[in-house]
Amino acid sequence: MAESRHSLFHQFAASDWDGFLKGVEKEGLRVDANGFIAQTPHPEALGSALTHPRITTDYSEALLELITPVFSSTEAMLASLRDTHRFVQQNLGDEVFWSASMPCEIDGDQSIPIAEYGRSNIGQLKHVYRQGLAVRYGRIMQSIAGAHYNLSLPDSFWHKWQQLTGNQDALKDFKSDQYFWLIRNFRRRSWLLMLLFGASPALDASFVAGVKHDLSRFDERTWYGKHATSLRMGDLGYHNNAQASLNICFNELSTYTRTLDQAIHTNWPAYEAIGTRRNDEFIQINTSVLQIENEYYSAVRPKRTTERAEKPIQALDARGVEYIEVRCLDLDPFSPVGVNRAQIDFLDLFLLDCLLTDSPRIGDDECQRLDDNYKDVVASGRWQELGVCQGGQRVPVGNAARELLDRLQPLADLLDSWGKDETYRSALAAQREKLQGQEWSVPSARVLASMEASGLGHRDWVLALSRQHQETLRSEPLAPDVLADYQRMSRESLAEQKAQEQSDKLPFATFLEEYLRS
Known part of the structure; x- marks a missing residue:
């Protein structure tokens, strides 16, 4: 079946192929000059975190999130992301934008300020949701940062693809079915991304103060995983027992939304014991397994832009x-x-191949094997004797990775023939290079090697690297018209937040009740 879908794709002509639509959401902490999490409010020059289209915050007031618009080229998307970084860096004063996923120095939960979004009902809802995360999981876990990559294919592709596959469904249903097809294969292969892009093998000792763990000592204030690729995605990162009880189904849209909805409407005893208020202040939206859908931590999500x-x-x-x-x-x-x-x-290449490869429904047994592969590579991916389960047998992780990369070569050749360049062959070659020789040059290995070469622990190494990036970006001033556009977005976002606050007439408790009832 895999060949048949690939052969169907080969029936596209270069003129039929309009490429990908893409965007990035990039998080990062603001830290002070000593590498401690910033205690200052969101800089006013960056506008309103509630309404700014490109600059907001994630969990913490100190955790910036920079969002690109949707682009059809990687070059344009990265240029936009760089412009936003330049604007942010020009408005941080003495603070530094932390460049690693695992956080700077912290001092327990109370050192991590929860994000504020003003007094509008939507702003209060966002804040209460984050209060709920604090009482459920603690704030420390929420200080971790990452990048989210958003990808879609244009309707010109879907019309042609639906015609080639002979599907007669409504276009929206066909697209949903095909995106879940992609997601199922993503889940089968997501361990590869942790090997190729995992870059958080070490952390500051303050992150695990008083916590039992099995990490190794790097120096007096740094711990690391001997073979880890991503502590961010392991048990010390985005993990909790309540969500471990969920059985969210990624086979099709209807079961996905139904199982998520059940989680939002199923009480969890520990959260019931906490309650929703403390001294008349809301501390979580509800007492369910999930307060809202976004609380569910997963490596991939199907998404749809929401209305207000x-x-x-x-x-x-x-x-x-x-x-x-x-x-x-x-x-x-x-x-x-x-x-x-x-x-x-x-x-882009990886995700397209997930769509073009046969993708049967995932049963419970396979689901467990996929989860195990992912967890094993997160915890021990740089151990070359690690085996991952492929086709019912254990295969050395390096061999399995190279086999997956090899299967992408024909697709890279086809896309580059249409584009008359080397875009995808070069990207594929860059990943192959990481797995050459005795010592792999995957990002997690590069991080540890660079720390060792510098003689610095995690906090001081990341702080030095973050300052280098800051100097680089500050030395590239924005063009006057681009700067004016960012300043306009900041002004307008502040005005929009104020207008929302003035227009809200419902008391927040009533608003929340109606929101939950909807």
């Missing part, structure tokens, strides 16, 4: 899947913008 006050699963059910969000990417600490071109182009 619309819930993600409502948008998905009403209008189908619009794009795929890859959520498992660590920040590339060696890049001033946290991602790099070869990585993005490879992801």
Whole structure:
């Protein structure tokens, strides 16, 4: 079946292929001059975190999130992301934009300020949701940063693809079905991304103060995983027992939204014991396994742009899947913008092949094997004797990775023949180079090697690298018209937040009740 879908794709002509639509959401902490998490509010020059289209915050007031518009080229997307970084860097004063996924120095939960979004009902809802994350999981886990990659294919592709496959469904249903086809194969192969792009093998000792772990000592204030690729995606990162009980189904849209909806409406005893208020202040949205859909941590999500006050699963059910969000990417600490071109182009190739390869439904047994592969590579991916389960047998991780890369070569050749360049062959070659020789040059290995060469632990090494990136970006002033555009967005976002606050008439408790009832 894999050959048949690939052969169908070969029936496209170069003139039929309009490429990919793509965007990035890149997180990063603001830190003070000593490498401690910033205690200052979101800089006013960056506008309103609630309404700014490109600059917001994630969990913490100190955790910036930079968002690109949708682009049809990697080059244009990265240029936009770099412009946003330049604007941010010009407005941080003495603070530094942290370039690694694992956080700077912290001092327990209370050192991590929860993001504030003003007094509008939507702003308060966002804050209460984050209060809920704090009482459920603690704030420390929420100080981790990453990059999310959003990808879709244009309707010109879907019309042609539907014609070639002979499908007669409504276009929105066909697209949703095909995106879930992609997602199932993504889950089968996501361990490869952790090997190729995992870049968080070490962390500052303050992150695990008082916590039992099995990490090794790097120096007096740094711990690391001997063979780890991504501590961010392991048990010390985005992990909790309540969510481990979920059985979210990624086989098709209807079961995905139904199982998520069940989680939002199923009480969890530990959260019931906490309650939703403390001294008349809301501390979580509800006492369910999930407060809202976004609380579910997964390596990939089907997404649909929501309308004001619309819930993600409502948008998905009403209008189908619009794009795929890859959520498992660590920040590339060696890049001033946290991602790099070869990585993005490879992801396009990787995700397209997930769509073009046979993708049967995933049963419970396979689901467990896929989860085990992912966890094993996160924890021990640089151990070349590690085996991953492929086709019912254990295969050395390096062999399995090279086999997956080899299968992408014909698709890279086809796309480059259409584009008359070397984009995808070069991106594929860059990943192969990481797995050559006795000592792999995957990002997690490069991080540890660079730390060792510098003689610095995690905090001081990342701080030095972050300052280098800051100097680089500050030495590239924005063009006057681009700077004026960012300043306009900041002004307008502040005005929009104020207008929302003035127009809200419902008390927040009533608003929340209606929101939950919807």
